Amino acid sequence: MSNTIKKAFEIVQLIEKNQGKYTLTDIVKILGINKTTAFRNLKTLEELNILEKINNLYYLGISLFEMGSKVYIKQIVIEKIHPILRELSEDVNETVNLAKIHNGMVLYLDKIESKRSLQIQSSIGDTLPLYCTSLGKSILSILPEDEMREIIKNINFERTTNKTISNPKKLIEQINEIKLKGYSIDDEEFEEGLVCISVPLYLKHHNFYGSFSLSGPSIRFDQATLLELSKKLKKYKNIIIEKLKH
Amino acid sequence: MSNTIKKAFEIVQLIEKNQGKYTLTDIVKILGINKTTAFRNLKTLEELNILEKINNLYYLGISLFEMGSKVYIKQIVIEKIHPILRELSEDVNETVNLAKIHNGMVLYLDKIESKRSLQIQSSIGDTLPLYCTSLGKSILSILPEDEMREIIKNINFERTTNKTISNPKKLIEQINEIKLKGYSIDDEEFEEGLVCISVPLYLKHHNFYGSFSLSGPSIRFDQATLLELSKKLKKYKNIIIEKLKH
DNA sequence: GCTCATGGTTTCACTATATGAAACTTCGTT
DNA sequence: AACGAAGTTTCATATAGTGAAACCATGAGC
Numbered sequence: 001m002s003n004t005i006k007k008a009f010e011i012v013q014l015i016e017k018n019q020g021k022y023t024l025t026d027i028v029k030i031l032g033i034n035k036t037t038a039f040r041n042l043k044t045l046e047e048l049n050i051l052e053k054i055n056n057l058y059y060l061g062i063s064l065f066e067m068g069s070k071v072y073i074k075q076i077v078i079e080k081i082h083p084i085l086r087e088l089s090e091d092v093n094e095t096v097n098l099a100k101i102h103n104g105m106v107l108y109l110d111k112i113e114s115k116r117s118l119q120i121q122s123s124i125g126d127t128l129p130l131y132c133t134s135l136g137k138s139i140l141s142i143l144p145e146d147e148m149r150e151i152i153k154n155i156n157f158e159r160t161t162n163k164t165i166s167n168p169k170k171l172i173e174q175i176n177e178i179k180l181k182g183y184s185i186d187d188e189e190f191e192e193g194l195v196c197i198s199v200p201l202y203l204k205h206h207n208f209y210g211s212f213s214l215s216g217p218s219i220r221f222d223q224a225t226l227l228e229l230s231k232k233l234k235k236y237k238n239i240i241i242e243k244l245k246h
Numbered sequence: 247m248s249n250t251i252k253k254a255f256e257i258v259q260l261i262e263k264n265q266g267k268y269t270l271t272d273i274v275k276i277l278g279i280n281k282t283t284a285f286r287n288l289k290t291l292e293e294l295n296i297l298e299k300i301n302n303l304y305y306l307g308i309s310l311f312e313m314g315s316k317v318y319i320k321q322i323v324i325e326k327i328h329p330i331l332r333e334l335s336e337d338v339n340e341t342v343n344l345a346k347i348h349n350g351m352v353l354y355l356d357k358i359e360s361k362r363s364l365q366i367q368s369s370i371g372d373t374l375p376l377y378c379t380s381l382g383k384s385i386l387s388i389l390p391e392d393e394m395r396e397i398i399k400n401i402n403f404e405r406t407t408n409k410t411i412s413n414p415k416k417l418i419e420q421i422n423e424i425k426l427k428g429y430s431i432d433d434e435e436f437e438e439g440l441v442c443i444s445v446p447l448y449l450k451h452h453n454f455y456g457s458f459s460l461s462g463p464s465i466r467f468d469q470a471t472l473l474e475l476s477k478k479l480k481k482y483k484n485i486i487i488e489k490l491k492h
Numbered sequence: 493g494c495t496c497a498t499g500g501t502t503t504c505a506c507t508a509t510a511t512g513a514a515a516c517t518t519c520g521t522t
Numbered sequence: 523a524a525c526g527a528a529g530t531t532t533c534a535t536a537t538a539g540t541g542a543a544a545c546c547a548t549g550a551g552c
Contacts, residue, residue, distance in 0.1 A: 003510095003538070003539085004250040004251060004509095004510070004538080004539080005250060005251065005254045005287065005290045006290060006294065007293065008251045008254075009294050009296070016312075016313055016316055018424045019316070019318065020318075022362045023528075023529090024528075024529065024530095025527085025528060025529080034511065034512050034513090035512080035513095035529090035530095036510095036512055036513085036530090036531085037511060037512070038423055039529075039530070039531095040510080040511090041251065042362060043530095044251045044252060048251070048252065048255050049540095050255070052318075056528080056529075059317075059318050059497070060313055060316055060317045060318065061317070062317060062319065062348055062353070064310060064313045064314045064316075064317050064355065065314045065317040065319060065355075065371065066262075066314075066371045066373070067258065067262055067306055067310045067314060067371070068312075068313060068314015068315060068317075068371070069314060069369065069370040069371025070262055070265070070306055070309050070310075070369070070371050071305075071307065071311040071314075072265065072266075072298075072306065073308065073311060075369065076310055083359075102308055107308070107312065109311075113329075116381045121508075123315070123316070124315040124322065125311065125312045125313070125314070125315025125316050127312070178449070193250065209284050219386065248507075249510085249540095250509085250510080250539070269499075269500090270499075270500065270501095271498085271499055271500080280540065280541050280542090281499095281500090281501095281542095282501090282502085282503095282539095282540070282541055283539075283540060283541070285500075285501070285502095286539080286540090301497080302500075308540080347526085
């Protein structure tokens with residue numbers, strides 16, 4: 001049903017993956033669709049400012065920015081939480097990330113970069129696997145048991161570092177630990193030299209299953225520091241829950 | 247051409263205007279389309295997470311947030327400018343807004359609220375007329391002459407306060423003044439009690455015609471203060487231009 | 493607890509509408 | 523100037539979206 005919309009969306013998704021990389025012909029080849037169809041759909045999408053064409057290369061268009069700014073979670077949840085996360089970031093002088101679960105993945109919602117942060121590893125709007133980020137593990141720990149197991153069942157474990165969790169058993173073990181401790185750690189499990197610590201964030205009224213984290217280089221994030229940070233995270237978590245109660 | 251996409255977009259635009267207000271039947275009535283068509287398109291849009299249905303009411307979906315976060319202007323321009331605007335906001339302790347021109351309107355791109363700001367008058371992603379905001383007038387002052395005149399020709403002047411500019415002649419007068427002074431003021435021209443001051447921002451390399459502003463209650467924004475703020479704005483403008491030079 | 497009304501959902505025949513092969517244009521390169 | 527590669531337009535065709543009508547679910551009123 002309504003294949004045309006889906007086809008158009010497929011094109012937009014392709015452009016989302018690689019902005020400024022693809023030309024009409026590329027798109028036709030990659031998606032295996034007819035040239036004329038692609039041409040017309042691209043034209044329409046351009047007219048609607050959903051895509052933008054510069055030198056025959058396609059980019060996401062400004063309509064998406066406009067509409068994206070008005071999504072409930074952005075206007076209500078993120079905007080309200082943002083100033084609190086900003087305080088946290090200034091308090092500990094580290095980079096803060098906010099995320100929620102979406103389609104069995106971690107979706108990055110907000111980010112406050114500390115002045116001393118170097119690497120840019122994630123951008124708002126990115127999605128990453130649940131099992132290799134502290135954010136994801138935190139979220140898993142607050143999901144209803146059966147939902148959590150269903151999601152884990154469908155995970156395809158892929159290593160990105162030699163510390164990456166590589167099987168469901170180990171993941172579930174860690175999740176049980178997180179449930180007790182109230183926070184999760186990613187100790188270079190996704191990227192060498194990068195350590196993150198997260199606390200889960202459940203906002204009942206907004207049907208929000210998410211988490212937020214502090215991240216930085218492993219040199220700075222030793223055991224003692226992590227314990228300190230976990231306390232800070234929990235403190236700000238309570239502030240957020242209080243603010244978004246109704 | 248590709249009417250299906252346009253029809254779908256029309257629906258999304260309607261939802262954008264009033265999230266959580268419309269049901270299938272409402273949409274059918276408002277847009278004057280067939281019920282079955284609307285039903286199917288809504289279903290598809292829902293499947294793609296472009297729309298979300300809660301209790302038969304439609305909201306913008308999370309796909310729009312994801313894609314919106316990756317629009318060039320957001321990832322490159324806004325993210326880079328944001329920390330500078332944050333400094334400005336903290337420096338003067340007032341609310342900062344960033345905007346660009348889009349379809350002859352002011353499009354709000356970013357906002358840093360000061361702790362003492364009360365009213366929320368604009369949200370990121372909103373569009374407002376050019377002639378009744380300081381942001382818009384600043385932008386008009388840096389557009390190529392013919393483009394500026396073309397845009398002004400198409401403006402439908404509508405008063406929202408008794409100070410609103412109500413004819414092209416007065417607007418062009420003010421624009422010429424702004425060109426000399428290097429900043430523009432909105433003295434309760436859009437909303438009673440609200441004063442804004444903006445400087446234009448042209449980023450050649452990014453083909454960016456925009457501006458940023460400070461805004462607050464008229465009590466606080468007297469003549470002397472405005473002069474001070476204009477100097478601050480110009481200072482930060484230069485910092486931004488320097489940072490986004492290449 | 494039955495009836496009615498309202499709004500959401502499904503069916504199915506129809507034709508309007510999107511499709512795609514081929515022709516054509518544009519532009520940059522040799 | 524000729525060639526090739528990429529974008530654009532044409533037009534016949536049939537697929538895929540359309541919409542009237544029937545159907546179902548829910549909730550209000552009696």
